[in-house]
Amino acid sequence: xxxxxxxxxxxxxxxxxxxxxxxxxxxxxxxxxxxxxxxxxxxxxxxxxxxxxxxxxxxxxxxxxxxxxxxxxxxxxxxxxxxxxxxxxxxxxxxxxxxxxxxxxxxxxxxxxxxxxxxxxxxxxxxxxxxxxxxxxxxx
Numbered sequence: 001x002x003x004x005x006x007x008x009x010x011x012x013x014x015x016x017x018x019x020x021x022x023x024x025x026x027x028x029x030x031x032x033x034x035x036x037x038x039x040x041x042x043x044x045x046x047x048x049x050x051x052x053x054x055x056x057x058x059x060x061x062x063x064x065x066x067x068x069x070x071x072x073x074x075x076x077x078x079x080x081x082x083x084x085x086x087x088x089x090x091x092x093x094x095x096x097x098x099x100x101x102x103x104x105x106x107x108x109x110x111x112x113x114x115x116x117x118x119x120x121x122x123x124x125x126x127x128x129x130x131x132x133x134x135x136x137x138x139x140x
Contacts (some may be wrong), residue, residue: 003038004028005076005103007114008045008095008128015053015065022113024130028113030070031137038071040109041100044095046075076102077107093119100125 002120012018014025032039033088046066053062082101091097096119103109103125112125113133120127 001036001038002111002114003040003106003108004133005040005042005099005106005109005125006073007099007112007116008044009115010049010113011041011045011049011069013115013130014050015049021130024134027134028130029072039106040076040103040106041073042078042099043080044074044098046070048095060061065078076106078102079105087099090122091119096120104133 010021010025010028013021014029022057026038031037050062053065054071073084078098082098082105085101086094086097089097089101089131092101096116099112099114100120100123103112110118110126111133112123112127113130114127116122117127117129117131
């Protein structure tokens with residue numbers, strides 16, 4: 001079973017139903033729900049998703065949606081070591097560095113799912129879009 005870190009844009013694709021990407025995000029989350037992959041995200045991603053959803057929705061509804069999400073995916077730890085690694089890295093986007101080093105610190109996560117691949121050039125993880133990841137699963 002793959003352990004994957006799901007980045008902000010993938011969750012936003014799902015919640016905002018951004019076509020054509022939302023179908024791939026939904027498929028990834030379905031795989032998590034079915035126990036076929038182990039999905040993770042970070043506290044920063046949850047905060048970003050809440051902030052952006054809050055612009056169009058009510059607090060209590062967004063909280064319920066996030067609680068539902070957290071029944072099928074887990075949260076990767078983000079501690080001082082992760083933050084320092086991100087600060088000391090060659091990543092040009094600090095938030096992406098946090099996601100990367102949170103996944104690496106986890107030790108089991110090998111795949112980072114994002115549509116923002118260019119910002120993860122410095123990552124040692126397999127960085128791919130949900131669409132590419134799902135295609136690869138079909139070919140296994």
